Amino acid sequence: MPSGARRRVLRAFAAAVAGFSALVAWTLMTGPAAGATESSACLLPRTAVHHSEGVDGWDGDYARPAGDVKALMVFLSFPGTDPQLTPAQVAADHYPATGRFWANASYGRFRLHLHAETRWLRMPHPATDYLISRNWDAADRDAYLHDAIATADPSVDFAGYDVIYLVADPDAPGVDSDATKVVNLATPISVDGNPVRRMVTVFEHHPPDRNVLAHETGHIFDLPDLYYQPPPGSNADWDTHVGDWDLMGSQFGLAPDPFAWHKWRLGWLGPDQVGCIVGIGTTYHDLSPDETPGGTKLLVVRTGEDTALAMEARTRTGNDRASCSEGVLLYDVRSDRESGDGPIDVIDGHPGHSACPATSVYPPLADAPLGVGESYTVPGGSTQVTVLGRQTDGTWSVRVTEAATQATNQPSGVGTVD
Numbered sequence: 001m002p003s004g005a006r007r008r009v010l011r012a013f014a015a016a017v018a019g020f021s022a023l024v025a026w027t028l029m030t031g032p033a034a035g036a037t038e039s040s041a042c043l044l045p046r047t048a049v050h051h052s053e054g055v056d057g058w059d060g061d062y063a064r065p066a067g068d069v070k071a072l073m074v075f076l077s078f079p080g081t082d083p084q085l086t087p088a089q090v091a092a093d094h095y096p097a098t099g100r101f102w103a104n105a106s107y108g109r110f111r112l113h114l115h116a117e118t119r120w121l122r123m124p125h126p127a128t129d130y131l132i133s134r135n136w137d138a139a140d141r142d143a144y145l146h147d148a149i150a151t152a153d154p155s156v157d158f159a160g161y162d163v164i165y166l167v168a169d170p171d172a173p174g175v176d177s178d179a180t181k182v183v184n185l186a187t188p189i190s191v192d193g194n195p196v197r198r199m200v201t202v203f204e205h206h207p208p209d210r211n212v213l214a215h216e217t218g219h220i221f222d223l224p225d226l227y228y229q230p231p232p233g234s235n236a237d238w239d240t241h242v243g244d245w246d247l248m249g250s251q252f253g254l255a256p257d258p259f260a261w262h263k264w265r266l267g268w269l270g271p272d273q274v275g276c277i278v279g280i281g282t283t284y285h286d287l288s289p290d291e292t293p294g295g296t297k298l299l300v301v302r303t304g305e306d307t308a309l310a311m312e313a314r315t316r317t318g319n320d321r322a323s324c325s326e327g328v329l330l331y332d333v334r335s336d337r338e339s340g341d342g343p344i345d346v347i348d349g350h351p352g353h354s355a356c357p358a359t360s361v362y363p364p365l366a367d368a369p370l371g372v373g374e375s376y377t378v379p380g381g382s383t384q385v386t387v388l389g390r391q392t393d394g395t396w397s398v399r400v401t402e403a404a405t406q407a408t409n410q411p412s413g414v415g416t417v418d
Contacts, residue, residue, distance in 0.1 A: 041278050042278075042302050042308060043056040044302075044307070045335060049336060049338035049341075051224035051338065052338075053224065053334065053343045054306075058222075059222055062222040063221065065221040066109060066267060067109075067111065068113060069110065070115065070160060071113065071115070072156070072158065073116040074121065074152045075121065076120070076148055076166060076168050077172065078126050078127045078168075078169060078174075079126050080126050081126070081172045083171065083172075085171070087118055090170065093206060094202075094213040095213075098112065098217060099112045101214045101247075104318045104319050105263070108293075109268045110266075112163070112217065117156060121151050123151055125147065126173070127168065127172045130143060130144045132144070132168075133176050133178065136179055145166075152166075158192040158196065159193055163200070170203070170204060170208075171206070177208075177209070178203075179201065180201065180202050182199070183198060183200075183201055200219075210251055210252055211256055214251065214256075215251040218247065218258070218262075219339075221266060224248060224338070224339030225339045226246055226248045226343065226344050227241065228240055238361075239253075241342050242331070243360065244256075244324065244360055244361050244362065245365070248262070253361055254320075254322045254360055255320040255322075255324070256319055257318060260274075260297040263297065264297075269297055273297045273298065274298045275296055275299045277299060277300065278302070279402065280402055280403060281401070282399060282402075284399050285299055285399075286391065286397055291314070291318035291320050292315075292394065297312060298311070301383055303332070306334055307333065307334050307336075308333045309378065310330070310332075311385060313329070313369075313396040314326060314327065314328075324355050325356075325366060325371075327371045329346065329349075330346070330347040330368075330370070332347065346365050348364060349367070349370040354367070372388070372389055372396075374387055381403060382402065382403050383403070384401045385399070386401075
């Protein structure tokens with residue numbers, strides 16, 4: 001990330017907090033869920049980019065991941081091929097694992113309930129006719145969606161579902177697992193009186209990629225892709241932005257639990273669980289692990305109009321039980337960068353070192369968290385974070401020291417398919 005993205009305090013922001021003579025920890029309301037006001041200093045604004053990481057509002061085009069949410073799974077086969085698996089077997093590839101993941105991630109605040117159809121529905125054309133691929137031609141994709149809805153509608157009741165999975169026969173010729181995507185419709189369609197704006201087209205093999213459906217479900221609730229997609233023909237690494245941290249980076253990651261920033265955005269953190277650090281000086285904080293309920297989950301330092309430095313604790317438990325390392329994780333957030341363009345960058349607390357080369361998706365960031373006694377100073381010296389200890393109740397004690405500097409703005413982008 002450009003060094004300017006880590007300079008600490010915007011001129012306008014500095015003026016807004018000039019009345020503070022010492023650093024304070026300001027507890028924020030819970031983003032979109034609590035309707036926090038514009039005066040909350042660390043609320044990054046939502047911007048026009050696709051899946052903006054802003055937390056000052058909620059895009060009403062997206063369903064909220066709160067309470068009991070109903071999902072529908074429809075199974076599609078193709079002429080010339082008889083499915084080798086039953087719908088129940090394919091459904092079991094994804095559930096109840098996907099539901100458990102999100103229940104754990106949300107501390108039980110979001111419960112995804114699946115209704116899976118019990119038979120294969122035959123599409124009008126072979127899968128090869130649709131030219132299914134990761135970078136699917138829009139006309140071919142639209143033809144597939146049109147045929148899928150037309151095939152299912154006579155026998156499937158779509159009413160009352162916020163999440164719709166269209167699952168293709170994994171063994172049919174022409175089915176490409178790289179094409180598993182959330183498709184966002186510019187104009188919603190009405191099926192059985194249910195307005196449908198986005199659907200997950202599932203083309204996974206058997207068994208599927210780990211956490212793949214949980215990743216795609218995250219898009220249904222406005223979470224961005226955190227990985228980097230190299231240009232065609234490039235051998236560049238996909239996971240340089242966040243490595244194993246947060247399944248919106250890689251569904252194969254060792255620590256797939258969502259960042260506390262995402263839990264804040266989705267409304268799963270209470271009013272006392274996010275601290276905003278403003279002013280000049282030093283403060284002390286206890287961070288409860290991201291994976292467990294209760295306690296302070298997130299510390300934020302506003303670094304620009306659309307940027308922030310975030311801090312949270314990560315441990316080997318829950319969704320992160322296979323994590324390579326534990327400690328206090330730091331990352332930069334940008335609400336002006338679109339999905340897939342690096343809206344979050346994990347800060348490497350141990351530059352020049354790697355860990356878990358056999359299992360990590362990106363070993364240079366596998367040991368990114370700071371351990372007890374370790375510090376990180378943001379380039380330019382404006383913010384220093386030191387991990388003082390780990391308490392018997394599992395919380396991590398952190399010291400944050402702020403010095404006055406200034407920051408700059410950065411460009412933005414836009415996108416439509418996840």
